[in-house]
Amino acid sequence: MNPTIELIHEHRSIRKYTDDAVPHAHILEAMRAGQMAATSSAVQPYCVIRVTDDEKRQRIADLSGPQQKVRDCGAFFVICADLRKHMLIVDRAGEDYNASLEAFLVGTIDASLFAQNFTLAFESLGYGTCYIGGIRNDLPLLDRLLNLPEGVCPLYGLCVGVPDESPSSRPRLDAEAMLFENTYPTDDETLAAIDRYDEVYTKYLTDRGAQPSTWSAAIAKKFSYASRSGLGDYYASKGANLC
Numbered sequence: 562m563n564p565t566i567e568l569i570h571e572h573r574s575i576r577k578y579t580d581d582a583v584p585h586a587h588i589l590e591a592m593r594a595g596q597m598a599a600t601s602s603a604v605q606p607y608c609v610i611r612v613t614d615d616e617k618r619q620r621i622a623d624l625s626g627p628q629q630k631v632r633d634c635g636a637f638f639v640i641c642a643d644l645r646k647h648m649l650i651v652d653r654a655g656e657d658y659n660a661s662l663e664a665f666l667v668g669t670i671d672a673s674l675f676a677q678n679f680t681l682a683f684e685s686l687g688y689g690t691c692y693i694g695g696i697r698n699d700l701p702l703l704d705r706l707l708n709l710p711e712g713v714c715p716l717y718g719l720c721v722g723v724p725d726e727s728p729s730s731r732p733r734l735d736a737e738a739m740l741f742e743n744t745y746p747t748d749d750e751t752l753a754a755i756d757r758y759d760e761v762y763t764k765y766l767t768d769r770g771a772q773p774s775t776w777s778a779a780i781a782k783k784f785s786y787a788s789r790s791g792l793g794d795y796y797a798s799k800g801a802n803l804c
């Protein structure tokens with residue numbers, strides 16, 4: 562493995578942090594690395610909001626679960642699709658902004674390409690990270706806390722800090738179970754790969770002293786009921802076109 566691939570393999574989500582701060586110089590360095598991710602037609606439709614206000618951090622920690630790591634980590638960020646700057650440019654040019662699903666998708670795709678580079682840059686500097694989808698539990702409240710204008714769509718949070726734990730690596734599906742040639746495999750082949758992964762996953766949970774279960778049991782539970790059902794209304798209220 563080369564050093565870049567080794568670093569990628571060292572990733573584990575970190576959920577406990579020391580009290581050490583993350584220097585602004587490191588944040589800017591990670592920001593610039595994040596921004597070097599490819600971005601559709603160079604439109605750069607994303608932004609990052611660092612939350613430093615203690616009370617806001619606690620409110621976001623609470624609405625996210627609660628997840629106390631949001632309050633306790635060295636630095637906490639909200640990653641957003643940002644269509645606002647395009648809205649302003651179009652408006653200044655005297656045109657009407659044409660909201661489209663394509664624009665919203667590009668916002669979420671490019672924000673996520675940025676976020677993974679941002680995260681990896683922090684990891685290369687020795688920090689631990691954890692994405693926080695929990696912010697989507699109550700986007701209207703998050704929106705009010707951060708005073709977000711039309712066009713700015715928060716997607717997920719990111720905790721960064723000096724790790725205070727060293728969890729083992731969470732196994733993934735076999736690469737061959739996710740890399741196909743020319744067509745998609747049969748359902749029997751897909752289910753056989755899932756059965757193989759279930760064994761690996763159960764062993765991983767057992768080794769870490771967690772309640773043994775299979776990956777597919779967790780997936781069956783997660784995807785058999787509706788969750789966060791108000792997201793479409795919220796993003797539409799920010800000017801996103803979801804149709």
Ligand SMILES: Cc1cc2nc3c(=O)[nH]c(=O)nc-3n(C[C@H](O)[C@H](O)[C@H](O)COP(=O)(O)O)c2cc1C
Binds near residue numbers: 574692717
């Ligand atoms: C968009 C996104 C949102 C996530 N949200 C949370 C979260 O709210 N809380 C949490 O503890 N972990 C969260 N995670 C971390 C995942 O649970 C974790 O990446 C996954 O279990 C794989 O483990 P690993 O990152 O240690 O390899 C999130 C990950 C992603 C990509």
